[in-house]
Amino acid sequence: MKTALVYALSGVVLLNIARADTLPALIDPNNPAKAEHNSSPQAPPAAAPSLTVSVPQNKLTPETLIKVDHIQFIGGTVYPLKELLGPFAPYAHKKVPLKTIIGIVNDITLRYRADGYPLSYAWLPDNNFQDGTGFVE
Incomplete structure (x- = not known):
């Protein structure tokens, strides 16, 4: 065995x-x-597909008047909502140039940075202010 x-x-x-x-x-x-x-022999490489990009129909300029009825903040948990809405209050239910709204949003970003949040920022998404409602993220 x-x-x-x-x-x-x-x-x-x-x-x-x-x-x-x-x-x-x-x-x-x-x-x-x-x-x-x-x-x-390998097959020849296929031709690259053609790509077309559509240009937005309505191009907003800094002088474009925007109807501001309601501002909605998305995110932003550092500051109370009333403090964030304060700078927008004088423009409620009025038509305001886009550059004014952009300035307020940039001021919010500067406040984040001054308070020690260098990576935080506020911005306006595209296709914003439909029916007077604006979103700030």
């Missing part, structure tokens, strides 16, 4: 050693670091 077990284990070891010496067909035995490449 012992002899049969020794022969069986020896055979398994020898087969594994013999199998480890054979290289796959894709590897050059003289230079195993360089794999053989298929020399079959």
Whole structure:
């Protein structure tokens, strides 16, 4: 029984050693670091797809009058909402130049920075002030 077990284990070891010496067909035995490449012709690359970008229809300028009925803040948990809305109060229910609103939003960003929040900022998203409602994020 012992002899049969020794022969069986020896055979398994020898087969594994013999199998480890054979290289796959894709590897050059003289230079195993360089794999053989298929020399079959490849299809030419496809033409790049064309891309068209639509330009927004209504381009707002700093002088564009914006109707301000309601301001909604998204995010902004550092300051109370009443403090953030304070600078907008004189312009409620009026038409205001966009540059005035941008100035107020930039002042909010400066306040964040002055109070030690250098990565925080306020901004106006595109397509804002629909039906008099403005969003400040």
